Amino acid sequence: MTMATNATRSDTPGSDFARLSKKVADAGLLGRRPGYYTLRITAVTGLYAAGWAAFVLVGASWWTLAIAAFLAVMYGQVALVAHDMAHRQVFRRRRASELSGRIAGASIGMSYGWWQDKHTRHHANPNTEDLDPDIGPDLLVWSPDQARAATGLPRLLGRWQAFLFFPLLTLEGFNLHVASGRAMANRRLKRRALDGALLLAHCAVYLTALFWVLPPGMAIAFLAVHQCLFGVYLGSAFAPNHKGMPILTADDRPDFLRRQVLTSRNVNGGLFTDLALGGLNHQIEHHLFPSMPSPNLRKARAIVRRYCRDLGVDYAETGLVASYRLALTSLHDAGAPLRRTRVRA
Structure with missing residues (x-):
């Protein structure tokens, strides 16, 4: 079962969510938007291709670093389009969604199967300890309980993780590639052979292009600027959505509607915000x-x-800068036990 169907089938017809779903369906908001996605995918594909064409034309010049920055944004936009494809927002049928999603994922060096599995678990249990992979203590700690149990790198970084958060995002692009590659060892991953072949092809073409067109030092600089800015953009698009919102436990979870609304945050803004964040600024919806x-x-x-509002359910909405401030404050508070431990030592 896919992400799109997991959520909508989780409640009975008489539930609060079912009544909301009927209101939304009656407003015609669940229908496909083929014209919009044709325009968006065409624009993103064209700009992505134009970026690489400019890379070849500019050649061995330090101006190529400006192209690296542009391509970092385009990689982020491709990731956002792949996200919509994985959720079947673009195509109704699974086969078309998976094919297009794999093509988009391959173009930025991401395993579609790995990401879909991870993101499905996140949607089913947002901000739920031990169930949501997005708040696992892999590098940072997201709650005081995680801080008290932390060892190794999370324990070392957790004391000052709020100050390190944005610098660490420069590694997120590399982490996406590494995590995608490591997932190929997971025998439960569907179509992992295909994903593995696409990852290898992307890596081979990407590195060949860099070191064929640019001298070694410039190629390494391009790679660093491109991947670091890609990570910052991607992390900045996803960070406002749940960071700083309540963290649940597996034993204390509300119904579907409240579980999704109370752990999510919307970001105010106009059409530019919608474009930059790919619609993820409307995270609750x-x-x-x-x-x-x-x-x-x-x-x-x-x-x-x-x-x-009629149900008395908190609906969190704030500006973009305020959302980052709330996320960083939450990170700082989560690391408090580690700072106290250091003082006592």
Whole structure:
């Protein structure tokens, strides 16, 4: 079962979510938007190709680092399109969604199968300890309990992780590639042979292009700028969505509607914010209706916000800068036990 169907089938017809779902469906917001996605995919594909064409034309010049920055943004945009494809926002059928998602993932060096598995678990249990892979203590700690149990690198970084968060995002692009590669050892991953072949092809073509067109030092500089800025962009697009929101436990979870709304945060802004964040700034609506096309999320916001107000369910919404401040404050608070331990030592 896919992400899109996991959520919508989790409640009974008489539930709060079912009644909200009927309101949204009656407003016509669950229908596909082929014209929008044709335009968006064409634009992203064209700009992605133009970036690499400019890379070849500029050649061995330090101006190529500006192209690296542009391509970092385009890699982020491709990732956001792949996200919509994985949720079946673009195509209704699974085969078309998986094919297009794998092509998009391969173009930025990401395993579609690994990411879909990880993201499905996140959607089912957002901000839930031991269930949401996005808040696992792999490098940072997300709660005081995780801080007290931390060892190794999370324990070392956790004391000052709020100050290190954005610098660490420069590694997120590399981490995406490494995690995708490591996932190929997981025998439970569907179509891992295909994903592995696509990852190897991307790596071979990417590195060959860099070291064929540029001298070694310049190629390494391009790689560093491109991947570091890609990581910062990707992390900055996803960080406002859940960081700093309540963290649940597996034994204390509310119903589907409250589980999704109370752990998610919307980010205010206009069409530029929608474009830069790929619609993920409407995170509450996205988590409630994962298969809803991203341009419809803004329209669904008024319905969902009013419905939550009538139910007395907190609906979190803030500006982009404020969302980062809340996320960093939460990280700082989560690391407090480690700072106290250091003082006592």
